[in-house]
Amino acid sequence: MAMARIGVLTVSDRASRGEYEDRGGPAIVAWLEAALTVPWQAVCRVVPDERPVIEAALVALCDVEACALVVTTGGTGPAPRDVTPDATEAVCERTMPGFGELMRRESLRQVPTAILSRQTAGIRGRSLIVNLPGRPAAIAMTLDAVFPAIPYCLDLIGAARLETDPARCAAFRPAGA
Template sequence: MAATPHADPSPLAIGCAVLTVSDTRTPETDGSGQLIQTQLTDGGHQLVAYQILPDEPELIRATVLAWCADAAIAVILINGGTGIAPRDTTYDAIATVLEKKLPGFGELFRALSYQEIGSRAMASRAIAGTHSSTLIFSLPGSSNAVRLGMEALILPELSHLYRQLHLQ
């Protein structure tokens, strides 16, 4: 059984942006993006921005950097484009933006995924880190992967990571 982290002093309402990377999804068919938005708002956080972009590294990078410059956005949650197919470019775009990487996020995500999907978990290039004062998480595009990442890793630690990043 996993250890439970110490409790945060109080929950925070953190400004978040959700980016879905897909060549085919629309707002109506973006189940993973909708799931992230619902879990964030149910957790008391604020949805500041939402966008769907095609798997184009320069568009992904430019959007993420613009959101990092927006003081209302403290967390960016990305889904899609983390595999190894030729059009999966999210990891490549995000890895160049991160100033501090959180390798434990990807490691834990793949370990948890392995318990659910077996050895196929090794193909996930889930990644997280920071750019300036913004937390960035990048998950695979499947709703099961999003649910796992949000419930097991991101939501339980979001306030703590935010506080750590903003210590004076």
């Protein structure tokens, strides 16, 4: 089995300038380390909240780095500089709105302002891009909610096969898949 590559893209003006420690990207990597049971490699990037830069990073992670999964953190709110979902939709051939719907539903259990989130997901070639929130606790909560569907989605688009530790995250695949 080939080693899966997973892109982790932190979108933050301050973190990209070194003024703020990136906690979102490391939180994603830690969650994946606990959940995945197959060999995988994280391809991490930190970029500012600039739509062309985010789009270029997403394209590079999908097309050049051949990441089966690209997980972003940050830039999903309603503020003018929160453009991660816009960049994601611009580079994807198809959107996967169910991911954002489920993440918002789970987040609403914790905080009423979750309705302000514009998290989304989409497919670019053989890559799935998923936008997560920026806070580490919210990252874990949303990954817990959506990750059970991610391995099968990757199967369907011809990407790397991911297996999970069922005690941490039980991935769902239909019988025979």
